[in-house]
Amino acid sequence: GAGVSQTPSNKVTEKGKYVELRCDPISGHTALYWYRQSLGQGPEFLIYFQGTGAADDSGLPNDRFFAVRPEGSVSTLKIQRTERGDSAVYLCASSGRGGPWSDTQYFGPGTRLTVL
């Protein structure tokens, strides 16, 4: 089947606006992860879902960031009152059994967010 997909591939927004980034994991994968990657850096963990619940959201930088996964498959990362510092590539990954150590994570192509 298809791999992890993310939409949109690119998003340009103005400072202060609200954005939603979508992730479609590999079918059947119970674990879903969001990362943020700045230019020239490795990915930075944001949040991890096991099923519908956020098992670990310790990486979310502040309360402007929020993510949901209401039916245990598709997830949406929501950013309120965007700031220029939010500009980055937002990566989504999924894995089979859950637990960041137990399974290989399969990454999507990312959404490049640019805040003007």
Add this chain to the structure above:
Amino acid sequence: KNQVEQSPQSLIILEGKNCTLQCNYTVSPFSNLRWYKQDTGRGPVSLTIMTFSENTKSNGRYTATLDADTKQSSLHITASQLSDSASYICVVSVKNNAGNMLTFGGGTRLMVKP
């Protein structure tokens, strides 16, 4: 200070040559270590995964080594090809209260020239 340090930050080699990328980590307790390849504009793709009891693992022309005592890993690429041009990211898995956590290095950007 980043808990997973990679060197060099960037590397240029000629097609057909070998190269070795380094990863030093300080995170603990260690669960496993992975190497990912990330092509420009793409998400990372797993190359190898090693637990603390494994010293070496190969995947085609890629060979990863791990010394859990010195907390060092290397990724050796043999007979490089133009398609090897990418960022290579070292990822260490650490146990925490939530279960486990991945800590990513900053990556080594490899360019293979003809």
